[in-house]
Amino acid sequence: xxxxNINVLCLIICLTDFSRSLxxxxxxxxxxxxxxxxxxxIYFPNGDGxxxxxxxxxxxxxxxxxxxxxxxxxxxxRLYIGNDTYSxxxxxxxxxxxxxxxxxxxxxxxxxxxPLKIITHGWKSSADKEGVExxxxxxxxxxxVKVITIDWSEVADSIYPWVAYQAKGIGAKVAQFISxxxxxxxxxxxxxxxxxxxxxxxxxxxxxxxxxxxxxRITGLDPARPLFEYPSFKHLENLDxxxxxxxxVIHTCCGVLGYEAPTGTVDFYPNSGFPPQPxxxxxxxxFGL
Numbered sequence: 001x002x003x004x005n006i007n008v009l010c011l012i013i014c015l016t017d018f019s020r021s022l023x024x025x026x027x028x029x030x031x032x033x034x035x036x037x038x039x040x041x042i043y044f045p046n047g048d049g050x051x052x053x054x055x056x057x058x059x060x061x062x063x064x065x066x067x068x069x070x071x072x073x074x075x076x077x078r079l080y081i082g083n084d085t086y087s088x089x090x091x092x093x094x095x096x097x098x099x100x101x102x103x104x105x106x107x108x109x110x111x112x113x114x115p116l117k118i119i120t121h122g123w124k125s126s127a128d129k130e131g132v133e134x135x136x137x138x139x140x141x142x143x144x145v146k147v148i149t150i151d152w153s154e155v156a157d158s159i160y161p162w163v164a165y166q167a168k169g170i171g172a173k174v175a176q177f178i179s180x181x182x183x184x185x186x187x188x189x190x191x192x193x194x195x196x197x198x199x200x201x202x203x204x205x206x207x208x209x210x211x212x213x214x215x216x217r218i219t220g221l222d223p224a225r226p227l228f229e230y231p232s233f234k235h236l237e238n239l240d241x242x243x244x245x246x247x248x249v250i251h252t253c254c255g256v257l258g259y260e261a262p263t264g265t266v267d268f269y270p271n272s273g274f275p276p277q278p279x280x281x282x283x284x285x286x287f288g289l
Contacts, residue, residue, distance in 0.1 A: 039231055044160060044257060047125025054160040056226055069162075071169050076151040077177055078127060079109060085137045091148075093173060094180040109146055110185040115193060118148045118178070122198025122224060123163050126153035131197050131221075150174060156199070164227045167199050168237055171206025179212045189213045194244070197221040198257070201249070202228060205239035220249040222258030229259050241265045252277050 043051040077095075078088040089102045097106045117139050121132050127149040139145050152170050156163055178194075181187050192215045196204035201220035208215035220239045227233040241247050241264055249264035251273035260273070271277055 042226055042257070044123065044226070046123070047121060047129030047131060052124065054226065056161065056231060071152075071155050071166060071173070074152065074154040075170065075173050076127070078149045078151065079106060080136065080140060080147045080149075081105065081109065083140045085140050088149075091177075093177055095177060095184050107185070110181065110187065112146065113191070115143075115145045116148065116181075116187060116191045117145050117193050117195060118150065118174075118204075119195045120150040120152065120174075120197070120200040120203060121156065122196075122200045123156050123160055125156060125197075127151035128153075135195060150200075152203075161227060161233070164199060164224070164233070164236060167202050168206055168235075171203045171237070172210055174203060174207035175210035178207060178215070182211070182213050189245075190216045193217045193219070195219045195221070196223075196239075198224045201239050202237065205243040205247070206237050208243045209237075209240070215244040216246065218244045218247045218264075220247065220259075220264060222251060222253050223249060223263055225255070225257060225259050229261060239263050 040056055042054050042056060044054045045051050075093070077091040077093075079091055079097075081087045081089065089097050089099075089106055091097055091106070095110070097103055117136075119127075119132050119135050121127060121129060125131060127133075128151070132149050136147050136149055139147050155166050155170060178192065182189070182192075192208075194204040194208055194215060194217070196202070196218070198221070201218075201223035204218050205220070205223075208218055218239065223239045228236050228238045238259070239247065239249065247264035247266075249259070249262070249267045251258055251260070251267060251269045252271075253275045254260040254269065254273040256275055258273075
């Protein structure tokens with residue numbers, strides 16, 4: 001079984017397309033919006049799939065916004081109880097339940113030797129949207145694991161450049177949280193698997209790199225491209241292979257909304273990684289434009 005798995009993995013790696021970053025017009029898309037699309041502005045869907053106009057200008061190239069807005073108290077950590085996909089305990093930044101009546105239950109769940117899956121979302125989304133909900137539910141219904149979802153929607157629901165800049169601060173808060181879990185409940189680095197979509201992928205990378213232990217695995221689901229890869233904003237930190245023992249990245253919208261260049265230990269490019277994926281329409285149809 002082990003050799004079969006290794007052979008399959010090697011085949012996937014060999015078939016993976018590790019192409020370099022290209023301008024939007026070179027990605028076999030029909031650009032109906034002019035030369036500024038993908039460089040100065042872009043359409044970006046929220047957690048419900050509805051497109052939003054995103055201005056990609058930053059303080060470096062013309063737009064001004066207050067980067068100092070505090071984010072304390074704006075992040076929720078939800079620990080799910082057993083395999084119940086609806087009931088959860090809200091934890092504070094040091095891994096303790098806000099309500100004392102849940103202390104024993106929290107200790108029982110967190111002290112187990114089960115793998116720990118921690119899942120988060122991206123821009124203008126939340127832990128209640130399908131992206132996080134579907135992954136959380138699939139794990140709880142099919143695997144013997146413990147699951148925490150992270151909701152930072154109060155920060156995520158703002159203009160994209162500002163939210164992208166806040167990824168570093170959110171990642172630092174998540175690093176504090178997972179370091180507290182590691183110490184308080186004796187959860188080993190090997191038990192940690194961080195999963196993030198879009199901006200959430202970069203947040204998980206930042207969290208792992210700033211924790212006081214080595215995280216076993218990070219899964220990045222279409223790590224956000226705008227302001228991280230192209231056009232780039234020098235103050236941002238992106239998901240990197242050095243962030244954990246193993247970083248796997250899945251690219252399905254590369255070169256548009258998702259990273260195109262490899263950014264993990266192993267990068268998977270289903271159907272070459274470019275949109276539209278099978279079953280989806282054109283970029284314009286996806287966004288209903």
